[in-house]
Amino acid sequence: MKPLNVTQKLINDHLIEGKLAPGEEIGLKIDQALLQDATGTLVQLELEAMNLDKAKTEVAVQYVDHNLLQTDFKNADDHAFLHSAAQKFGLWFSRPGNGVSHPVHMERFGKPGKTLVGSDSHSCAAGSLGMLAIGTGGLDVAAAIAGQPYFVKMPQVMGVKLTGKLPDWVSAKDVILEMLRRHDVKGGVGKVIEYYGEGLKDLSAMDRHVIANMGAELGATTTVFPSDQETKRFLKSQGREEDWTELIADEGCSYDLHDHIELDKLVPLIALPTSPGNVVPVSEVAGKSISQVVIGSSANPGLRDFWIAGAIVKGKSVNPDVSFDVNPTSRQIIQNMIDTKAFANLITAGARFHQSGCMGCIGMGQAPASGTISLRTMPRNFPDRSGTKDDQVHLCSPETAAASALTGKITDPRDIASLYDMKYPKFEDPELHIINEDMLVAPAEDGSKVTLKKGPNIKSLPHIEALQSDYEVPVLLKMQDNISTDEILKAGAEVLPFRSNLPEISKYSYTVIDETFYDRAMATKEKTGGHIVVAGDNYAQGSSREHAALAPKYLGQVAVIAKSYARIAWQNLVNFGILPLEFENPDDLDKIEQGDTVMLKNLRQLVEQRETIEVLIKKETGEVAIPTKHSLSDRQIRVLLKGGIINDFKEKLSA
Ligand code: MIC
Helix, strand or coil, rough: CCCCHHHHHHHHHHHEEEEEEECCEEECCCCCCEEEEEHHHHHHHHHHCCCCCCCCCCEEEEECCCCCCCHHHHHHHHHHHHHHHHHHHHCCEEECEEHHHHHHHHHHCCCCEEEEECHHHHHHHHHHHEEEEEEEEEHHHHHHHHHCEEEECCCCCEEEECCCCCCCCCCHHHHHHHHHHHHHCCCCCCCEEEEEEEEHHHHHHHHHHHHHHHHHHHHHCCCECCCHHHHHHHHHHHHHHCCCCCCCCCCCCCCCEEEEEEEEHHCCCCECCCCCEEEEEEHCCCEEEECCEECCCCCCCHHHHHHHHHHCCCCCCCCCCCEEEEEEEHHHHHHHHCCHHHHHHHHHHCEEEECCCHHHHHCCCCCCCCCCCEEEEECCCCCCCCCCCCCEEEEEHHHHHHHHHCCECCCHHHHHHHCCCCCCCCCCCCCCCCCCCEEECCCCHHHCCCCCCCCCCCCCCCCCCCCCEEEEEEEEEEECCEEHHHHHHHCCCCHHHCCCCCCHHHHHHHCCCCCCHHHHHHHHHHCEEEEEEECCCCCCCCCCCHHHHHHHHHCEEEEEEEEEEEEHHHHHHHHHHCEEEEEECHHHHHHHHCEEEEECCCCHCCCCHHCEEEEEEECEEEEEEEEEEECCCCCHHHHHHHHHHHHHHHHHCCC
């Protein structure tokens, strides 16, 4: 048999439908599922709409890590709802404050050789353990929990060879920032990034998590690491050695695409506002004053990351102009930080400790002061995500963050060696971590007796109408390349509490780009029955939040015409019955203006027969015909024509 890489092995072992030809849709058996609260409320409502009796996956876990601030009843009600739903539908429940989903999952549940889908784009982090872990929209996760296969376009596999060893003051975050420097935010679309080579031996499982996690920022389908002796050591340190199995690439296997990173040549890197792909060496921007440093999030989750920051600031004080915020990733990590003195080092130097969770990473508090620079070890710095208008969030390693917290300026961590006369602190990972499972609640034996607790802010899902054949609707918004889901539907403390209330959250659609959107969309919905929007490349990159499709749908969005789409967003649009069209000639975007009217004729038939869909644009000056196409699978066409997955699923149930 032909030698296989790790990705091919994982896919082969779980393939239910389709062929391994890049670009074709495949259906995979899913072993594990992960939900976080901000996307999970919708998923649980979807499970309710699907009438699920009990989760069919081997493991499914509902985490609560995003909406932690309880400024009124809404988030607390959501937590109670999620707890009851987890009990009812057979999921584990990780209680609020227990920690961020991805590292907790890796510590307590992840298993080499398994597949996972998660309703959070960073679910790919579990690829650090030799899993095929894919972040996706909530409906796809709900379907997997209900026992359906997960459908995705067969990706190409990019093998990234790692050689050498990271120099002092350079760490895993710099490896993924280097990938982003090379490939930018859409370089990974349609690809699995598989790391291999002798350079792996000095990257711990948690270092691999840092790299796999931010594969989401490359737009990759997922990231895969082998399961080797280091994976075994990690699982042993978590008291789960028996869950280890070896999974390594066969000698002589091949990859569709290639890249190579010489680890010893890397330098400290930083992503400038407002894209994780805007990466330069720290030395290029060193010296700029900063007002905030935040360490934490699933993109820098391990004990080492907090320990190294603690060791750098040990015995010193952070700069008086800097707020030095630490978000521990889990209660277990806090206990291990106490044990290794990292906690004391950070506190004594002036750190502000927050509860374990995503916090500022999703704009739940920790907004920086206006007009100032915030340095974060987090994965994203899209416009306004922090909660401060025109924010200047930079993304960097814990070494760069801690060094800069001391000086009050962006600082290349290699420079503090001479400034403070210190050597690079060497981390020794404890053989056995303190393990804390107190806040993980097992599913109920019999969920049928559990009643769902729904507070007044939790609204059931509306019915979605099937796609019609003819439309005459306005272009309500014209956008350019790389529009993020944050710009389509804001993150942040003001909006997140409405994740379980569609009518309310839809008021925030596209407000980062155009504050008049909601009013214009509602008026148009009444008058013409809907609208379309147009965009450039990589539309809706970033998060998996399906609200960025469902809310526009609720406001009457019929179709999007874009040059290209981010993977998750493209799937979400179809799942909620919005037609994702692509320009046959990308330059035709220039021929459309906001305010033009669009005529779509005979749409159902053209979509079904995969024919060119001619979009007639009516302008004040005349008419222009623009050819468009779609790249949906037969299954997606069926789903779309019915108005989305829920309608399709209900129809299957009643058949
Ligand atoms: C993000 O990093 O953008 C989030 C918050 O984790 C999202 C999920 C969400 O919007 O709830 C993601 O990455 O999927």
